[in-house]
Amino acid sequence: MLSSSDAIAAGHAVRGTTSPNPPVGCALYDDAGRxxxxxxxxxAGGAHAEIVALRAAGDQARGATAVVTLEPCNHTGRTGPCSHALAEAGVARVVYLTADPNPLAVGGAQYLREQGVEVEFRPTEVADLQPWLTALELERPHVTVKYAASLDGFTAAPDGTSQWITGATAREAVHVDRTKRDAIIIGTGTALADNPSLTARKLDGSLYGNQPRRVVVGTREVPEGNLTQLGYEQYSTLDEALRALYDTGARDVLVEGGAGLLTSVLEADLADRIQAYLAPMLMGGGNGVVMRPLAETLASMPRFALENVQQLGEDLLINLKRKQN
Ligand SMILES: NC(=O)c1ccc[n+]([C@@H]2O[C@H](COP(=O)([O-])OP(=O)(O)OC[C@H]3O[C@@H](n4cnc5c(N)ncnc54)[C@H](OP(=O)(O)O)[C@@H]3O)[C@@H](O)[C@H]2O)c1
Known part of the structure; x- marks a missing residue:
């Protein structure tokens, strides 16, 4: 049955591997909607989603309906225009879920209509495209702040112990999420305290095929350890890190702590999304999510819009996004 979910799933499957290009999905259906x-x-440099689907469909593309998560591009970059390829393959109808705001690529829908292809825009918020859209607009990577805390907002006990606040199901979700990001950023404080590897690992400890770039922000030297073995990038300021990451193709980054870096990100109004993993426990003291008040009075505190809440084993994942003015 013709639906948006097949194209969305195809885009989700490649998220984390396409930057600086968007993770687009395309699904082709026959006359009967199969x-x-x-x-x-x-x-990057390879085929766009439409071309991948057209190649796989071969002659079956003639007369088909294509559902695409992003309007087919209409420009020749490293690959030819997808709008032309769809028309040449004889696709009868194109349904797209997001209009392409990229001034260089826009115009695909118009071109297809001119070629006699039926075109429908079905506006849908495709989650996997949001970071790329934000990065395009702001000319910096989309930033997601991620932390694990007790219900009362502590990320470590008074003695500094923090492993593990959340259970195995939530930790597994974090590792899958890392495979979908271009980079993971931490502060030198976390690098020194935790000696993390910042890899995306399966339950058996083996590595997923797609690994994000590992980035440390701060001026202190990181001693020999997991990060130095695996390779990492270090920048002395947050701005420098985001600029360098954007300039080298990163569009979707995860800031994983600690409190010093999270405070800087929030104070600079750089958090586009927040992932709060909350464990069913109270601590009463320890290290907080942020180091100091973000404003003097309640009315001035930054607020975020709730996207959704997921239960992961016994923990909660609360997804928040920037409030639109
Ligand atoms: N539960 C969780 O989710 C979680 C996650 C991560 C960490 N943690 C815990 O957090 C603790 C570490 O926290 P932390 O606050 O000490 O460390 P941190 O936030 O990782 O690092 C702080 C350092 O980051 C650098 N920094 C921060 N903002 C910056 C900016 N705008 N520009 C340049 N550099 C900037 C500074 O480095 P320099 O001083 O070197 O210049 C600063 O001293 C650890 O105990 C760790 O276990 C918990």
Whole structure:
């Protein structure tokens, strides 16, 4: 049955591997609405989602309906225009879920209509495209702040112990999420205290195929340890880190702590999204999520919009996003 979910799933499958290009998904259906095939964007320089799907469909693309999470591009970059490829393959109808705001690529829907292809815009918020859209608008990577805390907002006990606040299901979700990001950023404080590897690992400890870049912010030297073995980038300021990451293709980054760095991110109004993993426990003291008040009075405190809440084993994942003015 023709639906948006096949294209969305195809885009989700390639998220984390396509930057600086968006993780787009495409699904092709026959006259009877049966799924022919799907495609997702290949790593930069490779084929776009539509081309991947058209290649897999071969002659079956003639007369088909294509559902695409982003309006087909209409420009020749490292690959040819997808709008032309869809029309040449004889696709009869194109449904797209997000209009392409990229001034360089826009115009695909218009071109397809001119070629006699039926085009429908079905506005849908495709979660996997949001970081890329934000990065395009702000010309810096989309920033998600992630932390694990007790219900009363502590990320470590008074003696500094913090492993593990959340249970295995939540920790597994964190590792899958890392595979979807271009980079993970921590402060030198966390690098020194935890000696983290910042890899995306499966339950058996083996590494996922896609690994984010590992980034440390701060001036202190990171001694020999997990990060130095695996390779990491260090920048002395947050701005420098985000600029360098953007300039080298990163569009979607995760800031994983600690409190010093999270405070800087929030004070600079750089948090586009927050992932709060909350464990069913109270601590009463210890290290807080942020180091100092973000404003003097309640009315001035930054607030975020609730996106959704997920239960992960016994823990909660609260997803928040920047409030639109
Ligand atoms: N539960 C959790 O989710 C979680 C996650 C991560 C960490 N933690 C815990 O947090 C603790 C570490 O926290 P922390 O606050 O000490 O460390 P941190 O936030 O990792 O690092 C603080 C350092 O980051 C650098 N920094 C921060 N903002 C900056 C900016 N705008 N520009 C440049 N540099 C900036 C500074 O480095 P320099 O001083 O070197 O210049 C600062 O001293 C550890 O105990 C760790 O276990 C908990």
């Amino acid at each position: 799924l022919i095939t799907t495609g997702g964007t290949e790593p």
